[in-house]
Amino acid sequence: MIMDQKSLLQSKFEIALSFEPFIALGEAEGMRGPWDERYGRLELTDDQRHLVQSWTRPMKVLSLTGRWCGDCALQGAALQRIAEANDGIELRFIQRDEEHADLVVPSQINAGFRVPVTWWMAEDFEPVYAFGDRSLSRYRSMARKQLPPDQCPVLAEPPADPVREVLHEMIDEFERVHLMLRTSPRLRKLHND
Numbered sequence: 001m002i003m004d005q006k007s008l009l010q011s012k013f014e015i016a017l018s019f020e021p022f023i024a025l026g027e028a029e030g031m032r033g034p035w036d037e038r039y040g041r042l043e044l045t046d047d048q049r050h051l052v053q054s055w056t057r058p059m060k061v062l063s064l065t066g067r068w069c070g071d072c073a074l075q076g077a078a079l080q081r082i083a084e085a086n087d088g089i090e091l092r093f094i095q096r097d098e099e100h101a102d103l104v105v106p107s108q109i110n111a112g113f114r115v116p117v118t119w120w121m122a123e124d125f126e127p128v129y130a131f132g133d134r135s136l137s138r139y140r141s142m143a144r145k146q147l148p149p150d151q152c153p154v155l156a157e158p159p160a161d162p163v164r165e166v167l168h169e170m171i172d173e174f175e176r177v178h179l180m181l182r183t184s185p186r187l188r189k190l191h192n193d
Contacts, residue, residue: 010125012103013062016092019080025095026067034070038077042167044085052085052171057181058123059174061091064103065116071134072116074163078170079118089174109133120177122187129177135169137162 017025023035044052063079065072076093083091096104096115107117109132117132134142140154141162159165181187 005127006121006125008103009062009119009121009127012094012100013060013090013092013121013125016062016094018092019076019083022093022095023067023076029067031067034073035067035077038073038163039080041163042077042081044081044167048167048171049085051175052082055086055088055174055178055182057178057187058088059090059128059177059181060121060123060125061089061118062121063091063093063116063118064096064100064107065093066096069115071138074166075116075118075135075170078167081167082171082174107132118173120174122181122184128180129173131173135166137165137169 016022023032026032026035061079061083063072063076065076067073079091083089094100094103096113104113107130108114109117114133117130119127120129120131121127137156137159140156141158143152143154144158
């Protein structure tokens, strides 16, 4: 039986792990280091913390990821820092492997099994938004390195701190979802606001 997306995401969220238990599973393979290093570099600024704390709608966030993946460690650490700043954000991580093929296969991006893929859901697990693979700044960096400028011009200057730029981009993704939830007629009726 094929589950609808809401039921699938809810069932995976319920068995997924929070940040610390998830990255602890990578200790034996020596994969925890990049996650800890990125986490250490991504403390929110006062302005970022104030913004994140202002969000009032609860959200559930599920990240299909790989402990071996550098972009996963970067985005995962950024997601964790954001979630720590707002009690209404419940964040879970699930390893991309065969055990979760029912989630992995339908979440392909450009006909490939990419990680990370992150879903934002409303408090009742209604899917709101999905984001996959690398952030814009990471793709810009790849384009600068791999493509001739005349074939793929990148107008934005490289960020001063590429790691912190990804944090900023993830905050933007969360803010986008929060505003969708906050202005949702369905949720405004539910919360009588």
